[in-house]
Amino acid sequence: QKEVEQNSGPLSVPEGAIASLNCTYSDRGSQSFFWYRQYSGKSPELIMFIYSNGDKEDGRFTAQLNKASQYVSLLIRDSQPSDSATYLCAVNPDVAGGFKTIFGAGTRLFVKA
Amino acid sequence: GAGVSQSPRYKVAKRGQDVALRCDPISGHVSLFWYQQALGQGPEFLTYFQNEAQLDKSGLPSDRFFAERPEGSVSTLKIQRTQKEDSAVYLCASSLDPSGGGRTDTQYFGPGTRLTVL
Numbered sequence: 001q002k003e004v005e006q007n008s009g010p011l012s013v014p015e016g017a018i019a020s021l022n023c024t025y026s027d028r029g030s031q032s033f034f035w036y037r038q039y040s041g042k043s044p045e046l047i048m049f050i051y052s053n054g055d056k057e058d059g060r061f062t063a064q065l066n067k068a069s070q071y072v073s074l075l076i077r078d079s080q081p082s083d084s085a086t087y088l089c090a091v092n093p094d095v096a097g098g099f100k101t102i103f104g105a106g107t108r109l110f111v112k113a
Numbered sequence: 114g115a116g117v118s119q120s121p122r123y124k125v126a127k128r129g130q131d132v133a134l135r136c137d138p139i140s141g142h143v144s145l146f147w148y149q150q151a152l153g154q155g156p157e158f159l160t161y162f163q164n165e166a167q168l169d170k171s172g173l174p175s176d177r178f179f180a181e182r183p184e185g186s187v188s189t190l191k192i193q194r195t196q197k198e199d200s201a202v203y204l205c206a207s208s209l210d211p212s213g214g215g216r217t218d219t220q221y222f223g224p225g226t227r228l229t230v231l
Contacts, residue, residue, distance in 0.1 A: 004155075034220075042224070043204055043222035043223060043224050043225050043230030044204075044222050045222070046219050046220070046221075049219065056156075088155050088156075090155075099161040099163075099168055099169040100121065100158035100161065100169060100172060101146070101158060101172065101220065103148075103156045103157070103158075104155050104159065105153070105154050105155045106154075106155050
């Protein structure tokens, strides 16, 4: 079992729709959770981070964290073609896990105009 | 302001050659990470520095990989006797967080070095 799992996609949504991206993690003691966006041939850039259970909203993006179920999700409202990219879920494990950040393989999102 | 820079952007090496990849983090950033990203995969952690101290090198795949950050700023990732399986994009990231080891702080990524081993 991978430590951070994501559906590889591609996930295809029409422009203006809500895109829902999901991620599960195996380390129950994980401390912090990040969503990065990576355009083809570019480096990852942070979209959002979340530390506490519940929802966190930033513009068109909402991150949701459920530590009991060990999943974190990202909702993108009013999806735009420019949102087409790979979305990487990243998790920082508990202290015993060292300093590494563990990334999922990413979900490819296509937003159709 | 200036972001994280990496050089070279592209490197082609013959199998068996040694390579050195450079990372210039954002000025003042305490934490520095190296990742390896294979095509179609997420970044895989290699090593972590807090200033000049290498606090975690658990992700280095073999003793052919070596990283240093002698003055707590610029870092170099060295790969000795390169193999075809080393072909990947090598990403460097830095974060400001001086105490959490980057655990809870935003990491800013450089553009990466694409290494191709023939």
